[in-house]
Amino acid sequence: MTHMWLLYLVLAPVIVLQAAWLLYAKKYRDTAVFLAISLSGFALWGSVAYGRPIILNAWIGRIIEAAKSLVSF
Amino acid sequence: MISRGQFYFLTVNFTLGTTLFVTINNMIEEAGPDAWMMPLWAGLGGMLAALLWIALLRCAPGRSPVEIARDAWGPIAGLIVGILYLLVFCTIAAWVLRNLSDFMNVTIMPKTPPTIFHIMFLLVGAYAVAQGSETVGRMNAVITPFLFFPFWLSLALAAEEWKWERLEPAFRDPWAFFQYPSLLAFPFLEAFALTMFWPKVRPGAAGALVSGIASAAVSLSLVLFMVTGLLGPERAARINFPIYTIVQEVSIGRVLVIIHSVLTVTLITLIFVKLLVLLYAAFETIDRLFRPTVRWPHLLALAILISAGARTVYENPVQNRLLIDRYLLIYDGFYSVLIPALLLVTIWIRRSLAGRARKG
Numbered sequence A: 001m002t003h004m005w006l007l008y009l010v011l012a013p014v015i016v017l018q019a020a021w022l023l024y025a026k027k028y029r030d031t032a033v034f035l036a037i038s039l040s041g042f043a044l045w046g047s048v049a050y051g052r053p054i055i056l057n058a059w060i061g062r063i064i065e066a067a068k069s070l071v072s073f
Numbered sequence B: 001m002i003s004r005g006q007f008y009f010l011t012v013n014f015t016l017g018t019t020l021f022v023t024i025n026n027m028i029e030e031a032g033p034d035a036w037m038m039p040l041w042a043g044l045g046g047m048l049a050a051l052l053w054i055a056l057l058r059c060a061p062g063r064s065p066v067e068i069a070r071d072a073w074g075p076i077a078g079l080i081v082g083i084l085y086l087l088v089f090c091t092i093a094a095w096v097l098r099n100l101s102d103f104m105n106v107t108i109m110p111k112t113p114p115t116i117f118h119i120m121f122l123l124v125g126a127y128a129v130a131q132g133s134e135t136v137g138r139m140n141a142v143i144t145p146f147l148f149f150p151f152w153l154s155l156a157l158a159a160e161e162w163k164w165e166r167l168e169p170a171f172r173d174p175w176a177f178f179q180y181p182s183l184l185a186f187p188f189l190e191a192f193a194l195t196m197f198w199p200k201v202r203p204g205a206a207g208a209l210v211s212g213i214a215s216a217a218v219s220l221s222l223v224l225f226m227v228t229g230l231l232g233p234e235r236a237a238r239i240n241f242p243i244y245t246i247v248q249e250v251s252i253g254r255v256l257v258i259i260h261s262v263l264t265v266t267l268i269t270l271i272f273v274k275l276l277v278l279l280y281a282a283f284e285t286i287d288r289l290f291r292p293t294v295r296w297p298h299l300l301a302l303a304i305l306i307s308a309g310a311r312t313v314y315e316n317p318v319q320n321r322l323l324i325d326r327y328l329l330i331y332d333g334f335y336s337v338l339i340p341a342l343l344l345v346t347i348w349i350r351r352s353l354a355g356r357a358r359k360g
Helices: A002-024 A028-049 A056-071 B004-016 B024-059 B065-106 B114-130 B133-161 B182-200 B205-231 B233-238 B242-248 B260-290 B296-312 B317-359
Strands: none
Touching: A002 A028, A002 B296, A028 B260, A028 B296, A056 B065, A056 B317, B004 B133, B004 B182, B004 B205, B004 B260, B024 B065, B024 B182, B024 B205, B024 B233, B024 B242, B024 B317, B065 B114, B065 B182, B065 B260, B065 B296, B065 B317, B114 B133, B114 B260, B114 B296, B133 B182, B133 B205, B133 B242, B133 B260, B182 B205, B182 B260, B182 B317, B205 B233, B205 B242, B242 B260, B260 B296
16 A cells, blocks of 8 residues: 555656646646645545545446436336 | 558457456356356447447547537637546556456465555556657557467366356346446446547548457457356356456466466556547547647646546555446446537538528
8 A cells, every 4th residue: 555655656756846847837727627636646646545546337337327326216 | 641451450459458357257247157148149239339429520530529629619618617527547557457456466466565566667658658649559569469369268278167168058048237237337338438449540430440349349358258158157257357266277288388378468558548538538638638848747747647546546456336327327427428428519500500590
């Protein structure tokens, strides 16, 4: 689990530096898109580092079950 | 622009991609000696779905499905559909990477952390995608012969173990596909990602897409036929990676004894092609939605997201298989059949209303 924490901590400066460069270059739309995607990834990495990963296909299953119960009332 | 031939090879390699790893033993377990018929039925379904995508893409030449959604349903609904497609492409890419690291950890590199495979493949893939669709198409066309011949030669070398009795009783359950329809979703409906290449393909892409899916279905059927004939349905259904096991047992004299490493390289390259198409589709979705002025930061963001997804896409292979059986057809059918069908109906209704207004 330690290497997961290391990776997680390495990611933070990568994201911050990249976003800072985009802001410095006045590419505001690019900054917003970059932050939206990379922070989603960062959150997923966070769940891995904390030892409670968000299992994506289990979530897909839950969403489909919820949609099924909505459709069938 | 990429040629029809390049698009055809891209379709075949994308469709075969992880399928040769993941579903072979499941199909044989479901259908026994008749497993080779399942990809043919699924391929037929995939070709029908491809005709739907072609009908949609022909309504708006030069536009990708993301742009067509924005044109048909307006900017907000179009943005939602675009983000949905972005998430879908990222999820499938994460799935592909996880399948790859599972294979590598089980077979030849058990001590390498899965994340190392994920990050390395993503970095190389991002570099290729940053060069554009032509690079992706050309690279795939160049490597295809180096995948095709070693793969079939490796399987042919194992043919001395062949027994026709293993394929008996034949035609006992030719409809087994209909009890295991998730094979239609994975890999054939996933080929929807290739529609993101559509605006970059020279005229005649429709034939390349449909014939590519058909060729992949026939290839998969042949592979299943050979695996069943070489291992027998009982043994093949119990092994995680039957093709690898077949070739692992082959040796030519005392010199060539590790032919399975050739097969490993072939399979890894096929997976890389699939990842490349999905990464391109995800990046192209961002490009069409937000018109970014730079490429690398967004590819970096995608790499962060997909590498995290690859760690968390499923808990273990058993849970993965259960969820694939139960939900994959609904999941893939939603974005690759329902949304394109609704878009097509919207476009037809709009055109007929506009035609009536002109006449009135």
